[in-house]
Amino acid sequence: MNEGPGLVKGKDAHDLNRILAGQGDLTRSEWEQAFVAVRREWFVPERAWVNPDHDAPSYAIDQQARPDEWMGAVYSDASIVTQVDDGKGDPASGNGWFTSSVSAPGVVARFGELLAPEPGDLVLEVGTGSGWTACLLSQIVGERACVVSIEVDSGLAQSAAERVAGLGFGNVHVLNLDALEFSPAEKFDKLHVTAGVARIPWSWLAALHYGGSAVLPWCPPWGHGHKLALTQRGDEAIGRIGSSAGYMMLRGQRPESGSLSSFLHHESHAKQYSTSISPRAIGRADDAPGWQTYGGGVVITALAPGVRFDLCEADDGTGEATLWLRETYPGARETGSWATVEYVPGASEYEVTSHGDRDLWNEVSRAWVYWNDLGQPARDRFGVTVSPEGQAVWLDEPSHIIG
Secondary structure, X not given: OEEEOOEEEOOOHHHHHHHHHHHOOOOOHHHHHHHHHOOHHHHOOOEEEEEEOOOOOOEEEEOOOOHHHHHHHHOEOEEEEEXXXXXXXXXHHOOOOEEEEEOOHHXXXXXXXXXXXXXXXXXXXXXXXXXXXXXXXXXXXXOOOEEEEEEOOHHHHHHHHHHHHHOOOOOEEEXXXXXXXXXXXXXXXXXXXXXXXXXXXXXXXXXXXXXEEEEEEEOOOOOOOEEEEEEEOOOOEEEEEEEEOOOOEOHHHOOOOOOHHHHOOOHHXXXXXXXXXXXXXXXXXXXXXXXXXXXXXHHHHHHOOOEEEEEEEOOOOOOOEEEEEEEOOOOHHHHOOEEEEEEOOOOOOEEEEEEOOOOHHHHHHHHHHHHHHOOOOOHHHEEEEEEOOEEEEEEOOOOOEOO
């Protein structure tokens, strides 16, 4: 096997299984067998962009020009970007907004083992993409069961359906529609979601049999996403938050885009005040110590919903930084609430500038203080309940709702 900085590359699916097992991502034999039977190379285009899940640089691959490099990328633990800008750009360029990929095998294995599909299960999948995960699932549930996979992008849906049919996976059915509008007549045993979801639709969970299970990347605007497993309990679904899971967002829930400064509308009407709470303590960068278990972001999500942050360090070596807070709903650049908080090393007070119907710094800092008052519980002590009324975050037990 080839080894690059932070990335181990295999020659085939057997090598990939050894890589994943060595990382602790792959522990179940049915998934080992599925990775061998459903070869990842069938789902990766000739030209694409490799985005390693580990500490390694991204790079372009070209099967015709560099076949060995292409195969090494296919059998490494890296996501492979297959579409940018909803099909308008060149995925091999590395430029643009990544909008579809063949997911990293380690993430697929972890989510798959958490879902635990069994022979005979009827599986609903949201986000077909290339069709790889749908075919992996179909391999496990068997020919007498089926996988219904939903893809909103017509081009992706058509190519996935043709690919799946050509490979002989007759128990995979690809539907081209908006998953937020999907109302199936039948019930499923499992739900597998491959796109980030901020607001979990009850309709998906209502499509499960009682006791059915769902796995999804729960990706509210605050911080990194979370791996979430839910169990259907009739009029609600309940589950505990797991480790990190960063995914491309469901198209119907994409946040408002734009530069940070473009959200600062009506600056002349903004109010200013000072705070004694350090913005650096709240706006933890993804590489900050302990971010993998950070529970403060979960409490902030519950008590200050729909808020995104960016902590921007000054590049002049002074150690100064700005914490940017903003709402993320469509149109928020013109009408949403926003705030900035200025960090200066050694200061005891920090300047806040805030505008909008919501005082975002007040909401966020109060939530962070509350998390500290709870004893700074780690992320895995929290869970989520989803019902027709919405979703609620809880600590330790579903009865202990945060909010």
